[in-house]
Amino acid sequence: MTTAARLIPLNTRHISAPVHQDHFTLAMHQEAENALAMALHYLRSSGSNVPGATRKAVQALGALNRLEMLSVGSGARTTGRA
Numbered sequence: 001m002t003t004a005a006r007l008i009p010l011n012t013r014h015i016s017a018p019v020h021q022d023h024f025t026l027a028m029h030q031e032a033e034n035a036l037a038m039a040l041h042y043l044r045s046s047g048s049n050v051p052g053a054t055r056k057a058v059q060a061l062g063a064l065n066r067l068e069m070l071s072v073g074s075g076a077r078t079t080g081r082a
Helices: 012-044 050-073
Strands: none
Touching (some): 012 050
């Protein structure tokens, strides 16, 4: 006779909040990085699309601002220094 292991289900609410926050943090990093890459692409292209680069830089700053608000809301302290 074989013994089956008893599995105790985890409380999904307990683990879903940090996973969601980590996913959101990663998404904000990716959004900022992609927007900055596109801004550089617009500036380096032959037409030098300055309005497009400006728009993408503003999108990147918005993503970084949301990322900062997320870290402040989670209790992390930042000094503002590089």
